[in-house]
Amino acid sequence: MTTEARTRDPRTVRELPGSRRPDLIAAGCGALLVTAAVCIGQVIERADGTLRVNWPPLYAVWEPHLGFGTPAAITIALAVITCGPALAERLPWRALLVTAWTASLAWIFSLALVDGWHRGVARRLTTRYEYLRAVDRFDDVGAALREFDRHILFGFPDPWPAHVAGHPPGAVLTFVGLDRIGLGGGSWAGIWCIVLGSTASAAALVAVRALADESLARRAAPFLVLAPSAIWTGASADGYFTAVAAGSVALLALAATGTGRSAAAAALGAGLLFGLTCYLSYGLTLFAVISAAVLVIARTARPLPLWSAGALVVPAAFTLAGFDWWQAYHLLVERYYQGAAGVRPYSYWVWANLACTVVLVGFATVAGLRRSLAAQPSAVRRLLRRRPSEGPPTSTDRLALLVLAALLAVAVADLSGMSKAETERIWLPFALWLLPAAALLPAGTRRGWLTAQAVLALLVNHLLFTGW
Numbered sequence: 027m028t029t030e031a032r033t034r035d036p037r038t039v040r041e042l043p044g045s046r047r048p049d050l051i052a053a054g055c056g057a058l059l060v061t062a063a064v065c066i067g068q069v070i071e072r073a074d075g076t077l078r079v080n081w082p083p084l085y086a087v088w089e090p091h092l093g094f095g096t097p098a099a100i101t102i103a104l105a106v107i108t109c110g111p112a113l114a115e116r117l118p119w120r121a122l123l124v125t126a127w128t129a130s131l132a133w134i135f136s137l138a139l140v141d142g143w144h145r146g147v148a149r150r151l152t153t154r155y156e157y158l159r160a161v162d163r164f165d166d167v168g169a170a171l172r173e174f175d176r177h178i179l180f181g182f183p184d185p186w187p188a189h190v191a192g193h194p195p196g197a198v199l200t201f202v203g204l205d206r207i208g209l210g211g212g213s214w215a216g217i218w219c220i221v222l223g224s225t226a227s228a229a230a231l232v233a234v235r236a237l238a239d240e241s242l243a244r245r246a247a248p249f250l251v252l253a254p255s256a257i258w259t260g261a262s263a264d265g266y267f268t269a270v271a272a273g274s275v276a277l278l279a280l281a282a283t284g285t286g287r288s289a290a291a292a293a294l295g296a297g298l299l300f301g302l303t304c305y306l307s308y309g310l311t312l313f314a315v316i317s318a319a320v321l322v323i324a325r326t327a328r329p330l331p332l333w334s335a336g337a338l339v340v341p342a343a344f345t346l347a348g349f350d351w352w353q354a355y356h357l358l359v360e361r362y363y364q365g366a367a368g369v370r371p372y373s374y375w376v377w378a379n380l381a382c383t384v385v386l387v388g389f390a391t392v393a394g395l396r397r398s399l400a401a402q403p404s405a406v407r408r409l410l411r412r413r414p415s416e417g418p419p420t421s422t423d424r425l426a427l428l429v430l431a432a433l434l435a436v437a438v439a440d441l442s443g444m445s446k447a448e449t450e451r452i453w454l455p456f457a458l459w460l461l462p463a464a465a466l467l468p469a470g471t472r473r474g475w476l477t478a479q480a481v482l483a484l485l486v487n488h489l490l491f492t493g494w
Contacts, residue, residue: 046471049393053463053478056384056392063381070374071128071181072332078366078447083378084273085448086490089219093137096488103252103480110248111472114131119240120371122247123228130222131253137487138220138260145491149215150261155188155494157198157263158215162430165204171195172348178357180364189263191361195349196305196340197263216261223265226458229253229272234462236279237323239421245465245472252476254388254483258451266305268455271313274299277460278317278333282324293329297336303455306338309444310455312435315431317378322409323424359444367446382450383436388482390475394463395433401426425462432459451494 067082076386078089106129117125138146152158163184164170177184178191185191190198201215209218227250235243259265274296281293300317303310321327341351364367384392405423419427436456439445445452467475486492 030051031485032436044360046468048396049467049471052396053389053393055391059377060381060384062224063378063413067374071372072457076369076371077374078370081490082448083375083381083447084486084492085494086451088489089142089444089491090489091142091491093142093146094489097483099133099136099140099487101273102129102136103484104246106252106482107125107473107476108135110251110476111245111469118454119235122244123231125248126231126251127225127228130227130256131181131221133251134220134224134256134260136266137256137483138216140487141491147261148212150212151161151201151215151219151263152212157187157189158212159187160190160198161202161205161210164199167199167202168347171344174349175354175357178354178361180361181356185361188365190216192358193307194305194351194354195268195344196302197307200266200306219263219266220260222269223259223454226259226272227253227263232276232464233272233279233320233467234425234428236276237320238425242421242425242465245469246462248472248476249390249394249464249479250458250461251485253391253457253460254458254479254486255386255454257483257487257492258386258454258494262451262454264307264494267303267310268458269302270299271305271310272458273456274303275311275316275320277328278320279324281333282320282326287485290332291328291330296329297333298339299336300333300356301340305344305351307452307455308358309439309452312410312438313455315435315438316428316431316459319428323419323427324410351453362444367444370446372443372446376440376443379440379445379447379449379453382447383453383457383460385482385486386450386453387460388479390464390467390479391460393475394451394461394466395429396464397466398426398429398433402430403425422466425465429460429463432456436460439494448494450492 062081064081067079068078071077071079071082079085113125114122140146150156153416174186174195176182177186179185200218204210204214204218209311227247230250234246274386277292277296277299281289281296284292296317300313303313314491317333321329344351401422405419405426408417408419408423409427438451439453439456440449463473464472
């Protein structure tokens, strides 16, 4: 079914049936999970310090504060709550995309500026753990790539800073490139991550419209803008990674649901961005799960050849330059357990990471996830056509399946043990695809849920000083 046909599908306006009480119960369970993670985490950290975070489960310190971003953040939140749902319904599609992007940009910037320009933006990527500390070591890019593996482990000469060692070199090379064109330093790096990170909301809207329908994309728009995840998008490199991965999924959705040269170009572009995604963060190879779900939902493998060709470009370039992805990954695992992960207890973080995710996506998303999971059995049956009388998957089914794929990626990342703490930042790319689940919430409750999202984000940002 084409995107235009899905927009006209009368089933697109149908909401999931059921009482609203289960939504509140689901949100309450999310709040209890966060509370348990905080309380138990405090006990463990005070007893033996093995969690290695100051305010478990978040990587943060208790520091109530205001900043010159506070009035702007409150104003933007009120504007989205009061006007967002109506505007999302009325605006022309392209205008909605631009509005979602600019509103996301304003929300992310305002939250970052609550901490002030220097602490909130300019210094974020200049700490001893960060990428900018290694930019000067890439005067000879070829030599640095060939010797990249030699500096991953502690105990060897000049080990990379934690975030450089913990990622493929595509991440640090981004900031090397900015430096080479005259945009060096923490301010430009922070601006790059915030501006690029804010585009992810528009990319998600494009994908939801292509795979589900325009009505659901419009319902999701205010929730994609007013997400608590904005706290960690500004200004972390993971916000930038989120945008690249989101662009890959959006282009693949267009390729899978379109035809002609534009679909072919989208497939190639999706592959290129997926290849780049894998060289920005090892863990983002799990976007193969979400990409596969896009093709399953669209019920086509047509984009695969061009997508595969595009996906090989970046890996081929890095391999020819002398960087061995697999060897570096295995060394990273060793480096990972040389540091804090070696003492952080899996038994706590395997469930506390999920509490971090609740804070990251907000209670509205938790309620939407409940509705997505409730829709899964019938959605899968319709997708597989096991009961022809039920008909093909509805737009709600398709959205629920996309959300489920993101949830599956999160589960794999969690169980791997390679994500102990800081998942409120590390899982930003996956969290983006959980947010559209809020589109399944009843129309009459959306302003209330948006208020819950804004209040959570504002409280976390003003009561805690978050870091990474």
